[in-house]
Each structure stands twice: as structure tokens, then as C-alpha cells.
Amino acid sequence: MTLAAIGLRNLLDRPARSGLAVSGVAVACAAWVVLVGVSSGLERSWVDSLRQQGTDMLAVQRRTVDILTATLDAGLASRLASVAGVTSVAGELVDLVELETGDVLLVSGWQEGSHLWRSQPVLRGRLPGPDEPDGAAIGLAVAEALRKDVGDAIEVAGRAFRVTGILGETAVRSPRLVILPLQALQEALGKEGKVTVFSLQVAHAGDGAAVADLRARLSAAFPTLSFSPADHVAEADTVLRLLRAFAWGTSTVALALAVILVVNTLLMSVMERTREIGVLSAVGWSQGRVAALLIGEGILVTLTGGVLGASMGLGGLALLARLPRTAGVLITHVTAATVVQVAAAALALGALASGYPAWRAARMPPVDALRNE
Amino acid sequence: MTHGAGDAPLLALEGVTRAYAGGRVTALDRVSLTIRRGEYVAVTGPSGCGKSTLLHMLCGLDRPTAGRVIFDGVEPRSSRAWAQMRARRVGFVFQAFHLLPTLTAAENVEIPMCGVEPSGRRRRERALALLERVGLADRAPHRPGSLSGGECQRVAIARSLANAPDVILADEPTGNLDSGSAAAILDLLGEIHWVRGGTLVLVTHDAQVASRASRRLAMLDGRVQP
Numbered sequence: 368m369t370l371a372a373i374g375l376r377n378l379l380d381r382p383a384r385s386g387l388a389v390s391g392v393a394v395a396c397a398a399w400v401v402l403v404g405v406s407s408g409l410e411r412s413w414v415d416s417l418r419q420q421g422t423d424m425l426a427v428q429r430r431t432v433d434i435l436t437a438t439l440d441a442g443l444a445s446r447l448a449s450v451a452g453v454t455s456v457a458g459e460l461v462d463l464v465e466l467e468t469g470d471v472l473l474v475s476g477w478q479e480g481s482h483l484w485r486s487q488p489v490l491r492g493r494l495p496g497p498d499e500p501d502g503a504a505i506g507l508a509v510a511e512a513l514r515k516d517v518g519d520a521i522e523v524a525g526r527a528f529r530v531t532g533i534l535g536e537t538a539v540r541s542p543r544l545v546i547l548p549l550q551a552l553q554e555a556l557g558k559e560g561k562v563t564v565f566s567l568q569v570a571h572a573g574d575g576a577a578v579a580d581l582r583a584r585l586s587a588a589f590p591t592l593s594f595s596p597a598d599h600v601a602e603a604d605t606v607l608r609l610l611r612a613f614a615w616g617t618s619t620v621a622l623a624l625a626v627i628l629v630v631n632t633l634l635m636s637v638m639e640r641t642r643e644i645g646v647l648s649a650v651g652w653s654q655g656r657v658a659a660l661l662i663g664e665g666i667l668v669t670l671t672g673g674v675l676g677a678s679m680g681l682g683g684l685a686l687l688a689r690l691p692r693t694a695g696v697l698i699t700h701v702t703a704a705t706v707v708q709v710a711a712a713a714l715a716l717g718a719l720a721s722g723y724p725a726w727r728a729a730r731m732p733p734v735d736a737l738r739n740e
Numbered sequence: 741m742t743h744g745a746g747d748a749p750l751l752a753l754e755g756v757t758r759a760y761a762g763g764r765v766t767a768l769d770r771v772s773l774t775i776r777r778g779e780y781v782a783v784t785g786p787s788g789c790g791k792s793t794l795l796h797m798l799c800g801l802d803r804p805t806a807g808r809v810i811f812d813g814v815e816p817r818s819s820r821a822w823a824q825m826r827a828r829r830v831g832f833v834f835q836a837f838h839l840l841p842t843l844t845a846a847e848n849v850e851i852p853m854c855g856v857e858p859s860g861r862r863r864r865e866r867a868l869a870l871l872e873r874v875g876l877a878d879r880a881p882h883r884p885g886s887l888s889g890g891e892c893q894r895v896a897i898a899r900s901l902a903n904a905p906d907v908i909l910a911d912e913p914t915g916n917l918d919s920g921s922a923a924a925i926l927d928l929l930g931e932i933h934w935v936r937g938g939t940l941v942l943v944t945h946d947a948q949v950a951s952r953a954s955r956r957l958a959m960l961d962g963r964v965q966p
Contacts, residue, residue, distance in 0.1 A: 651830070656855055
């Protein structure tokens with residue numbers, strides 16, 4: 368018989384209370400996995416889509432809160448392209464648009480002939496040609512949601528377009544995207560001559576020092592713009608940063624509540640078992656061993672809750688990916704690091720939450736504990 | 741361990757006072773006594789005379805307000821030192837048995853061995869041997885809730901023997917038992933004392949129970965009567 372076995376027996380002997388404490392920890396950990404999964408999914412999908420469309424560096428309006436709301440002069444493209452080290456520049460206009468069906472989708476206008484078009488996977492049909500200002504390429508998820516196929520009409524911002532191709536699923540963002548020629552989207556949105564961001568391709572993209580040098584030169588030459596390498600682009604978007612902070616903040620609050628729940632459970636257990644703790648002291652258990660028993664019980668509760676919660680979180684994310692209301696919008700991404708973080712947090716939470724009850728139990732004078740009859 | 745009383749005291753109290761409530765209540769009042777190895781001592785007296793407090797002092801469960809408690813020539817000064825002393829050299833039997841309700845009889849007997857005997861297998865074997873010694877081999881897998889009062893006290897006696905202690909301290913061990921079970925428990929304690937040759941200090945308010953001891957200490961109002 369080990370300390371863990373004694374602790375487990377104590378917990379199993381109070382199934383309702385132990386179950387509630389485990390549930391509290393599980394819900395907190397599940398919330399963590401879901402919130403962090405969704406927030407990092409958004410970041411990851413953006414970085415992936417930028418990589419897929421050949422973007423090495425993104426230029427956005429400096430000090431913008433939300434990149435989507437920024438408007439830049441499309442004419443800056445030629446000046447950006449003239450900087451040594453920049454090999455290609457493409458303006459992109461991005462907006463969230465409500466379609467006639469009521470669905471809200473991300474619509475992107477791409478400069479004709481730019482590098483953005485080159486690597487898009489096409490499942491059926493083709494990308495709009497230079498002579499097709501009203502052509503549209505739509506992602507597979509959009510096509511399925513709107514029941515559109517090649518040749519069908521689609522109305523965006525009050526203007527009719529014709530679907531020329533369905534994009535494949537190789538990029539995370541593509542299935543959920545509607546791509547239109549830049550000028551056509553500018554006209555439809557009343558943003559002639561404007562773009563949201565510039566996609567830059569640079570020489571020696573894999574050379575960190577060269578990229579950093581180019582970024583410094585670009586920042587000096589274009590003080591109204593902010594330049595971010597594609598891998599760190601999420602840092603430039605305040606909304607994404609806020610979303611990440613919200614995810615971590617909410618998870619932390621949930622975990623703090625779980626700590627209180629576990630403290631309460633263990634403290635009640637200590638008070639109920641005062642005499643038992645006195646007996647353990649009477650038979651020679653040290654204060655450290657008594658404390659270890661309580662801490663072990665706390666860790667058992669939180670580890671069980673952590674494993675359960677991580678499983679629930681992963682299941683919840685899988686469910687979100689299938690639900691009609693969220694399937695085309697939410698992109699989730701959970702790494703092994705997130706699961707390890709949850710497990711580590713559960714362990715730390717167990718040790719933290721059981722600290723005070725364990726201290727109370729260990730410091731209880733044995734004779735007082737035994738008198739408690 | 742040798743049988744019979746030796747010369748060197750195993751336990752000694754020197755002017756021990758234990759006061760509560762800021763000195764308004766005195767449970768022990770300048771008590772001095774020695775208990776030698778192998779003695780069977782009964783501490784008698786009415787309720788509230790300080791018998792249990794005396795027993796708690798002898799094993800460091802309670803600490804004196806004044807005076808010294810000496811165990812085999814050593815005065816343990818910390819809770820840790822007393823805990824080690826209790827783990828290895830003291831067995832305690834309570835009036836209310838105080839078995840852990842979530843553990844089986846065998847596991848209850850194992851409890852004092854945690855931290856003393858590292859081998860789980862040996863702990864288990866010794867617990868079963870001790871249960872057999874007190875006539876409860878067949879009750880090893882049962883929890884206290886399914887045992888009678890007499891059986892619970894037998895398990896508690898087996899638990900007190902777990903680490904082969906020098907002294908067994910028994911606080912009203914028959915107080916919660918019917919007369920038949922009480923006699924059997926006293927027989928068992930007496931037999932263990934004579935066979936092992938260890939020291940037994942038993943607190944009781946029952947003169948008949950005390951009559952089995954080789955030495956009787958009468959207490960009144962926190963003092964040992966001459």
C-alpha cells in the first residue's frame with residue numbers, strides 16, 4: 368500500500384465531492400484547450416495561407432488595430448518594388464462580406480497577374496483570367512455551404528460574379544475564401560485605388576539577417592507602414608493579439624476557479640478527517656508525510672481533471688469543426704505543446720491547491736485532532 | 741528484548757505540568773514518575789484527572805507546559821523527533837479504536853510501517869502475521885465498518901505492534917467494548933506483554949482492569965497519588 372493508494376481510496380470514498388472537483392478542473396482544462404486551440408488556429412491559418420500564396424513579408428498600415436479595417440494607397444506597390452531586396456509586390460484588398468444568403472465570408476481581391484495567384488490549388492475549373500473581371504474563385508467549403516459550382520453566379524457586395532473555379536483544400540484558409548480580381552472588388556466595395564495589405568516576396572527569404580536588414584530599410588523608407596515576416600504576422604494584428612490574450616486570460620480565470628474548488632474540496636476533507644490525521648500522527652507519521660498524502664490527493668484530482676479536460680477540449684474542437692454554424696469559420700489548431708502545458712498546469716494546480724490544506728493538516732496538533740470526536 | 745523490569749527507566753516525567761486556557765485549567769500538575777522496561781503499569785483515576793494527558797505526554801502527542809519528558813535517556817525536543825520515536829518505539833491503542841475507515845484491516849496495520857519498512861511486500865506480510873497473532877487472519881480484507889468492536893480493537897492492537905515497539909500505550913482500551921470483548925482484549929494485551937516482554941502502560945478508570953497490572957498509579961486532579 369502506497370501514499371497514492373491511500374489518497375485514491377480517500378477520494379473514491381467521497382465520490383460526489385471528488386467527482387465535482389475533478390469536473391471543475393476538467394471544465395477549466397477543456398476551456399483552455401478550446402480557447403487556445405481556436406486562437407492559435409486563427410494565427411496558424413493566416414500564416415499558412417500567407418506562405419501558400421508566396422508571401423515572405425507583409426506590409427500593413429502602422430499602428431492599425433485590425434488589419435482588415437486598414438486602407439492603403441495601392442500606388443505604393445511600385446515604390447515598394449523598387450527597394451533593393453524586394454522581388455515582387457502584390458496589393459490585396461480583404462474584407463468580410465455578407466452574401467445574399469446571409470453568410471459572412473472573407474473576400475479577398477488580388478492584383479491581376481501578381482504572385483498571389485500562382486500557387487493557388489484549383490480543384491475544379493480555373494482561376495479568373497485577365498480578361499474576366501467578373502470571375503471568382505471560391506473555396507471548397509464556401510462552394511459546399513452555398514451549393515455553388517463552376518459556372519454559377521455569386522453576388523458579392525451587390526455585384527454579380529461568376530464562379531470560374533473551386534479552390535482545393537491544401538491551404539487552411541483557401542476552403543473558406545472567395546477570391547476576386549482586385550479592381551472588381553475595389554469597385555464593388557467602393558474602395559477604388561485602395562488595398563488592405565501588400566504581400567512582398569523578397570530575395571534570400573531564408574536568411575534571417577538579410578530579412579531583418581531589409582525590414583529595417585523598408586521601415587525607414589515607409590514610415591506609415593509596418594513590415595512583418597510571414598511567420599510573425601500575427602504579432603502585427605491587434606485583434607489576433609487580443610484574441611490570444613483573451614484565450615489565455617479566460618483560461619487562467621477558469622483555472623483559478625478550479626484551484627479554489629480543489630482547495631475547498633481538500634480543506635473540507637481535512638476538516639472531516641481531523642481524527643484520522645491525528646491517528647496518523649499518533650502512529651508516527653511525520654508532518655511531511657501527512658502533507659504529502661494531502662498533496663498527492665490534490666494532484667490526483669487535478670491530473671484526472673486535466674486528462675479528462677484535455678480529452679473534452681479536443682473532442683469539443685472536433686465538434687466545432689463539424690457544426691454547421693462554425694465549420695466554415697472556426698479553424699482550430701492544438702499542438703503537443705498545448706497538451707503538455709495543460710498537463711503541467713494540472714500538476715502545478717494540484718500542488719498549489721493542496722498546499723494550504725496540507726499545511727493545515729500537517730500543523731494540526733495530534734492531541735487536538737484526536738480529541739475531535 | 742528482555743522480559744521483566746530492568747533498572748534503567750524507559751520513560752521518565754520530571755515535574756511535568758500541562759496547563760490549558762492560559763493556565764486556568766491544569767491537566768497535569770508537576771508530575772514526576774519513571775516507568776522501567778518490561779513494566780505493566782495501570783494508570784487509574786476518575787474522568788478528567790489527567791490520565792489521558794499523562795499518556796499523551798509519554799509519547800509526545802502533547803507537550804508539557806513545564807518539566808521534561810525523557811524517553812530512554814533522551815529528551816526529544818521537536819515534533820519530528822517525537823514522530824520518529826512514536827513510529828519506531830511506541831504503539832498506541834485508543835478507546836475508540838481510531839482505524840481508518842477507508843482502509844482494510846490489513847492496510848490499517850500497515851499504516852505505522854509506512855516510512856519505516858520500505859518494502860511493500862514485507863509490510864503486507866508483517867500486517868497479515870500480526871492479524872493472525874490477534875486471531876483475525878480471516879478478517880484481513882475487511883474494512884472497519886464490517887468488523888465488531890472487539891475485532892476493531894484487535895486490529896488496533898495489531899497496528900500498535902507493527903514496528904515492534906518498546907512500549908504500548910493503551911488509553912481505555914476496553915471502554916467501548918462489552919464485558920466479554922473487554923476481557924478478551926485484556927487477555928490479549930496481557931499475553932502480548934508477557935510473551936514479548938515489552939512495556940505496557942494502560943489507562944483505565946476500572947479497578948478490575950487495573951488489577952491485572954503489576955504496578956498501579958492512581959491519579960487525582962492532575963497529580964499522581966503517593
